[in-house]
Amino acid sequence: MRNWLLPEYIADILPATARQVESAKAAMLEQFRCAGYELVLPPLIEYVDSLIAEGDTALDLKTFKLDDQLSGHQLGLRADITPQVARIDAHLLGHRTGVTRLCYAGSVVHTRPNGLMSSRQPMQVGAELYGYAGIEADIEIIELMLSTLDQVKVPQLRLDVGHTAIFRGLATAAGLSPQATRELFAVLQNKDAASIAEQVAGLAEPYRSAFLALPELYGPASVLEKARTRLPSLPEVELALMQLTAIARAFEGRVAISFDLSELRGTHYHTGLIFAAYAPGWAVELARGGRYDNVGRRFGRARPATGFSLDLRDLIQILPERGSAMGVRVANRHLPAAQGEVERLRAAGEVVIIDYLGESAEAIGCNRELIPAADGWQIVPFN
Amino acid sequence: MTLTIALSKGRIFEETLPLLAAAGIVPAEDPESSRKLIIETNHADVRLVIVRASDVPTYVQYGAADLGIAGRDVLIEHGGDGLYQPLDLNIAKCKMMVAVENGFDYQNAVRQGARLKIATKYPKIAREHFAAKGVHVDIIKLYGSMELAPLVGLADAIVDLVSTGGTLRANNLVAVEHIIDISSRLVVNQAALKLKYDRIQPVLDAFASAVPA
Numbered sequence: 001m002r003n004w005l006l007p008e009y010i011a012d013i014l015p016a017t018a019r020q021v022e023s024a025k026a027a028m029l030e031q032f033r034c035a036g037y038e039l040v041l042p043p044l045i046e047y048v049d050s051l052i053a054e055g056d057t058a059l060d061l062k063t064f065k066l067d068d069q070l071s072g073h074q075l076g077l078r079a080d081i082t083p084q085v086a087r088i089d090a091h092l093l094g095h096r097t098g099v100t101r102l103c104y105a106g107s108v109v110h111t112r113p114n115g116l117m118s119s120r121q122p123m124q125v126g127a128e129l130y131g132y133a134g135i136e137a138d139i140e141i142i143e144l145m146l147s148t149l150d151q152v153k154v155p156q157l158r159l160d161v162g163h164t165a166i167f168r169g170l171a172t173a174a175g176l177s178p179q180a181t182r183e184l185f186a187v188l189q190n191k192d193a194a195s196i197a198e199q200v201a202g203l204a205e206p207y208r209s210a211f212l213a214l215p216e217l218y219g220p221a222s223v224l225e226k227a228r229t230r231l232p233s234l235p236e237v238e239l240a241l242m243q244l245t246a247i248a249r250a251f252e253g254r255v256a257i258s259f260d261l262s263e264l265r266g267t268h269y270h271t272g273l274i275f276a277a278y279a280p281g282w283a284v285e286l287a288r289g290g291r292y293d294n295v296g297r298r299f300g301r302a303r304p305a306t307g308f309s310l311d312l313r314d315l316i317q318i319l320p321e322r323g324s325a326m327g328v329r330v331a332n333r334h335l336p337a338a339q340g341e342v343e344r345l346r347a348a349g350e351v352v353i354i355d356y357l358g359e360s361a362e363a364i365g366c367n368r369e370l371i372p373a374a375d376g377w378q379i380v381p382f383n
Numbered sequence: 384m385t386l387t388i389a390l391s392k393g394r395i396f397e398e399t400l401p402l403l404a405a406a407g408i409v410p411a412e413d414p415e416s417s418r419k420l421i422i423e424t425n426h427a428d429v430r431l432v433i434v435r436a437s438d439v440p441t442y443v444q445y446g447a448a449d450l451g452i453a454g455r456d457v458l459i460e461h462g463g464d465g466l467y468q469p470l471d472l473n474i475a476k477c478k479m480m481v482a483v484e485n486g487f488d489y490q491n492a493v494r495q496g497a498r499l500k501i502a503t504k505y506p507k508i509a510r511e512h513f514a515a516k517g518v519h520v521d522i523i524k525l526y527g528s529m530e531l532a533p534l535v536g537l538a539d540a541i542v543d544l545v546s547t548g549g550t551l552r553a554n555n556l557v558a559v560e561h562i563i564d565i566s567s568r569l570v571v572n573q574a575a576l577k578l579k580y581d582r583i584q585p586v587l588d589a590f591a592s593a594v595p596a
């Protein structure tokens with residue numbers, strides 16, 4: 001095996017890009033800070049039991065596992081930061097009874113890439129809001145997601161919104177077994193009309209028709225009206241459609257928006273409104289999120305929760321070029337005499353590079369040079 | 384906003400032509416006679432890309448094509464994750480079947496707890512089918528001429544697509560079990576359906592209205 005080879009879907013981020021990524025991350029965290037989101041830094045590894053909720057097989061398969069020599073328990077490399085933040089809210093900050101806003105930025109690791117274009121080590125950046133069930137919290141999180149993407153100038157953003165309570169409400173009302181619910185969830189996710197028809201063939205009306213209608217209920221806000229006529233008026237369905245209508249009103253004219261009532265985001269922890277941002281040039285969504293009320297119950301405290309996350313690596317291709325500031329060259333022979341001046345310049349934010357080899361301006365990345373002057377040091381052009 | 388449709392040559396292409404026509408799309412060339420892989424159409428913003436049938440889901444999943452037409456067999460083997468499959472086009476119909484050499488006692492060979500050697504191009508479908516019957520199988524993945532495997536002692540049975548049964552008969556094989564019905568599905572890239580809704584939805588509706596019974 002060639003020892004320089006990296007595993008598939010694992011990549012280095014090289015100099016110019018690494019700087020772009022770090023400053024984009026800093027700008028995002030600053031934006032979160034100004035919106036009142038406190039930064040947390042959960043660990044890379046923790047017990048599998050706390051990382052993965054029981055029954056979340058998708059996350060379980062995605063998580064690398066290793067044995068802890070100290071405790072003998074199984075550890076997981078985090079594949080998602082959201083459950084960690086939920087644990088923090090539920091347990092460590094359990095004395096807070098009001099609204100808690102938390103944000104984070106860090107690498108996660110996946111056993112398999114999410115998609116063919118994804119890295120197995122995404123850089124997850126996200127924000128979560130705990131303790132308020134009202135639709136205003138969902139709107140706040142969606143606004144934060146959109147402005148985060150706006151900040152890195154994602155062109156022609158499209159917001160796509162769905163609601164998992166519609167499917168869950170219908171599945172419960174139709175009396176589907178957990179097994180049947182899972183199978184229907186999987187095919188609905190792919191709008192696999194033929195398989196849906198096979199699976200719901202034996203169901204009673206109005207549920208059979210409702211499940212057949214779901215994969216067709218996507219598109220502009222007018223689908224919400226269509227949904228009212230095609231879905232039975234269960235309380236869950238009514239509430240979900242009301243919330244979706246509120247979202248349509250809130251974002252009308254601000255961003256291109258569409259709705260998709262069979263979108264379930266593949267995760268089993270979402271309980272209500274879900275959303276994602278798409279843009280031309282990306283074959284998958286750029287950012288995604290939604291409501292996951294009571295996810296903290298397994299840590300001892302059930303709370304309303306909503307949040308979003310994105311993978312910074314997805315954005316690398318469009319992150320603004322940061323005009324790499326040209327530096328000041330100082331020939332090695334001027335040191336240590338010039339040390340004081342070099343430190344003063346560096347403290348002022350200048351890039352000062354010691355030239356050992358006598359390199360060209362381009363090779364060393366400098367357009368100026370520090371040379372002795374009559375009364376100390378001076379900077380002159382270097383080329 | 385261009386629209387790229389991934390298709391494979393042969394039967395799927397032939398049977399897709401009427402559907403394309405219903406959407407007002409006419410290819411500028413016939414892929415059977417042209418060696419081009421990108422085929423323009425009568426619409427400047429619609430093009431067809433000609434790929435191997437088993438590669439269609441990959442092209443669409445990557446977003447290299449917005450739409451594609453792929454057999455259910457291909458989609459099951461691929462996994463279909465990240466793709467919408469909104470329409471069964473009811474074309475390129477055939478059956479996925481188990482076949483054995485004439486005279487082989489299949490019923491006795493597949494009793495629960497038995498172990499069989501299966502040659503197939505469709506390992507996922509084969510594994511799932513026999514697992515559901517409680518039978519262990521060793522899968523031998525082949526890329527063609529499946530019918531040969533039982534005749535030369537490479538496998539006990541094959542799992543393969545059967546449309547007329549002609550090839551089976553010519554090689555002294557018999558189909559002994561029906562696994563699933565196969566037809567071609569329209570697949571759509573998930574992001575494309577959201578981003579190009581106005582362009583894709585009319586094509587989808589036109590296809591739906593022209594699906595053969």
